[in-house]
Amino acid sequence: MTPSGAAIHNALRAPIAGASVPDMAPKTVDQQDIWKDLGRSLRQVLSVALAASALSCIDFSSAHAQASLRGSRSAMRKENSKADRENLSRIKDGMQLRQFVRSGRLVPIPEHRHIAVDHRVRHSRRYVRPWTAQFLKDLAADFSKEFGGARIRVTSAVRPQADQRRLCRRNANAAAPDGPLASSHSTGATVDIGYKKMSATQRAWTDRYLLRLEHQGLLQVTKEQVQACYHVMVFRNYSKLSAPARHGAR
Numbered sequence: 001m002t003p004s005g006a007a008i009h010n011a012l013r014a015p016i017a018g019a020s021v022p023d024m025a026p027k028t029v030d031q032q033d034i035w036k037d038l039g040r041s042l043r044q045v046l047s048v049a050l051a052a053s054a055l056s057c058i059d060f061s062s063a064h065a066q067a068s069l070r071g072s073r074s075a076m077r078k079e080n081s082k083a084d085r086e087n088l089s090r091i092k093d094g095m096q097l098r099q100f101v102r103s104g105r106l107v108p109i110p111e112h113r114h115i116a117v118d119h120r121v122r123h124s125r126r127y128v129r130p131w132t133a134q135f136l137k138d139l140a141a142d143f144s145k146e147f148g149g150a151r152i153r154v155t156s157a158v159r160p161q162a163d164q165r166r167l168c169r170r171n172a173n174a175a176a177p178d179g180p181l182a183s184s185h186s187t188g189a190t191v192d193i194g195y196k197k198m199s200a201t202q203r204a205w206t207d208r209y210l211l212r213l214e215h216q217g218l219l220q221v222t223k224e225q226v227q228a229c230y231h232v233m234v235f236r237n238y239s240k241l242s243a244p245a246r247h248g249a250r
């Protein structure tokens with residue numbers, strides 16, 4: 001039984017359990033618990049129903065939704081303030097990156113038959129935060145199921161500040177290595193997923209998939225035009241979702 005199914009079941013069952021109790025009789029501790037449980041169950045049912053109806057009302061392919069995919073300075077500021085709130089270190093260089101791998105704060109991009117990693121991503125940079133790895137696995141599973149075994153392509157993962165500094169020297173459009181507009185790739189929570197090889201249908205599906213998760217407060221996405229990728233910062237609370245909720249969140 002799903003959690004919402006259990007909540008509905010409890011909500012339906014509880015009044016019957018209390019039906020033989022006269023209205024005015026003082027309630028025992030057990031009875032008070034039943035009424036408390038009923039209240040909690042009803043709140044759960046209502047919140048699940050409200051969340052579902054709110055999401056079903058949103059048109060994720062609308063012009064407004066497409067506008068929210070565009071990058072902006074405020075989106076970058078949001079990523080940085082989120083990183084601060086989540087207490088995420090900005091990884092300085094390759095040496096610190098290796099320390100993070102040893103302590104388990106960074107994990108490899110999952111070995112998954114539906115995840116391809118672009119050959120330009122160095123092996124020493126194929127790491128992300130654990131919740132970002134979970135997100136990649138979920139996206140790859142859902143994408144391949146939808147499109148007959150097609151794979152997603154990761155074009156960038158963790159990028160220490162030293163790498164970002166070098167990138168800035170070569171590319172005037174690259175984000176700063178530090179400060180309020182810094183690239184969030186140095187946290188390890190952010191990945192780029194290339195869309196150059198995706199069909200129009202696959203892009204539209206991925207737009208909707210990512211916007212829905214963004215709307216649920218689980219990540220922030222920007223569709224980068226020059227690099228032809230989805231730049232996705234996955235938030236720590238993504239890992240708290242149950243498997244059915246993650247896969248239901250399309």
Ligand SMILES: [Zn+2]
Pocket residue numbers: 156185190191192230231232
């Ligand atoms: Zn990026």
